[in-house]
Amino acid sequence: MHRKYLTQPWVNVAVLATLACFVGPVALAQISTPTTEELDAVKERLIEHYNMREGPVAMRDLPQWAPIKKIVVRDIYGPGSLGTTEARIEWISKVAPGVEFEVFKTTNEAIASGALQDAQAVLGIGCSPGLIFALGPETHWTQSSSSGVAGCFYRDGEDSIKAHQMMLKRGTVLTSQRGVNSIAIAEHALSLMLALIQGVDIHIRRQDKGIWGRFFTDRVKDPNIDWELDGRTLLIAGLGTVGTEIARRANALGMRVIATRNSSRDGPDFVDYVGLAYELNELAAQADVVLSQLPLTAETDQIFNAEFFEIMKPSAYFINMGRGQHVVMDDLVDALRQGKIAGAALEALDPEPLPPGHPLWTMPRVIITPHVSDYSDKHEDTVWQLYRENLRRYIAGDKLLNVIDMEKGY
Structure with a gap:
């Protein structure tokens, strides 16, 4: 599946009315423009409850930081408490007005489409050499869909080493889902x-x-x-x-x-x-x-x-x-x-x-147990809250959560 969404710099009433037909009143309330209190509550939940940590440097202080025009997203989830894919993108886009979102169900689809070439950010795709090799020169932030990112540093031999060197050369900022689980x-x-x-x-x-x-x-x-x-x-x-x-x-x-x-x-x-x-x-x-x-x-x-x-x-x-x-x-x-x-x-x-x-x-x-400990009934909501909070922070030029040390690999 591949879908494009071009968000508006204001709340689109027609879109909200359409979403209400299949999302319901609870999810509809969740996609309104976030208030300061709501953003502070999410920040407290991620940092205090899930023990996530801010990175050492504000994005605005990095030479490669630039406005985001397009984001590639992998959405592997079915309908959940935030509704369908359309509802989730509408919800997350409230912190990124005017940004184009391209959504894929798999990493391979995203790579094969060529959509990564002109994206400034990537959300929800695991850290692998194949992904890093497919990124364009303007992609300066990748939000991984996992806690571990060994694929970009070590796990896949020479390809991982090349991917690591490429990220270092470009100044790519890599964030993980550490703490979500x-x-x-x-x-x-x-x-x-x-x-x-x-x-x-x-x-x-x-x-x-x-x-x-x-x-x-x-x-x-x-x-x-x-x-x-x-x-x-x-x-x-x-x-x-x-x-x-x-x-x-x-x-x-x-x-x-x-x-x-x-x-x-x-x-x-x-x-x-x-x-x-x-x-x-x-x-x-x-x-x-x-x-x-x-x-x-x-x-x-x-x-x-x-x-x-x-x-x-x-x-x-x-x-x-x-x-x-x-x-x-x-x-x-x-x-x-x-x-x-x-x-x-x-x-x-x-x-x-x-x-x-x-x-x-x-x-x-x-x-x-078959590597199942990382999932819970709160997993999906927490993942999307992290994605939105980090996107908000990136656009504002603030410190991101769960920044990977590019020398250590974690």
């Missing part, structure tokens, strides 16, 4: 941790076989179930936006939270200790649960390997919420088989999906 991912991570500690995976497998089991007789077989969380140590590798939300919830359950981050030792009050990246192995030896929320970079690729699992306590659990490429899967399988760790929960794997017959499918004390 932070609460959903944090709650998913907590559910995996609790499931392992309470042996829910054991219960489910017994249920499938019609077996009634009581854990107080099972402790002889597995001493690593039925912990109380109070006083247990959780290590979060990667104390970013999502890691902070995980830490907040774990601390509320009485856990001692320690963490690593690459930038500094600064951290919130509910984290007992923040170490730098080089301290990961030392801290892992203390942890009852190791949880990865790292970005994928050359330094973190396959960081969880045989050496790392050797350092962990035999009673400790490993949870991967980051990227599958962080883990050497064969080494994880060996560590589980040899009892070097107590169990694992994997939301991200390599490859995805795991091939049929892979040992992790059937191994005891392993829980697999």
